[in-house]
Amino acid sequence: NAGVMQNPRHLVRRRGQEARLRCSPMKGHSHVYWYRQLPEEGLKFMVYLQKENIIDESGMPKERFSAEFPKEGPSILRIQQVVRGDSAAYFCASSVGRRDLGGYTFGSGTRLTVV
């Protein structure tokens, strides 16, 4: 039973390019969460999605960032026109239900480096 799969593991982008981060939740999980972790900082919530719905995007920067979780395929976190400050580890997590008493399962993360 595969866990939460994230790819790529490492992504290097030049300033101004687009970054696309993918997340496939655990089998049977329909709730996906994206978190960002800056170096030496804690995990910051970005967005919570279910299939074809954004439930809570209160942690998403207002510009350049978007997320989707289509009916088919992985969840995508898209960052347009990346800047150096976007360099961070981006973690995806999934859960069975909205208030999952079992907590979240995290993927291995995508380390984004903007040069």
Next chain:
Amino acid sequence: QKEVEQNSGPLSVPEGAIASLNCTYSDRGSQSFFWYRQYSGKSPELIMSIYSNGDKEDGRFTAQLNKASQYVSLLIRDSQPSDSATYLCAPPTGGSQGNLIFGKGTKLSVKP
């Protein structure tokens, strides 16, 4: 603003000692609490969950919850160097959303 406070450390304990990690939270609606462990360069890993007041033990780990004081702690007995990591406390935000809000974490170092 829902907040989670943790002592960032580093907390240094000798091998075999008890490590005590603390967390306070501001959202009285939080019902379940999770402790995650994160090794450097790795993703967070769930190690404990607790839902009711009191203690919950799992091997060398004991989670303690006091909802009246809005306080949750994690005790690690017989600490090992392999326990050296950052420990993240995570109560849900409460309400209808349920997404986890994490503290900044406490960095634990267990010295051989």
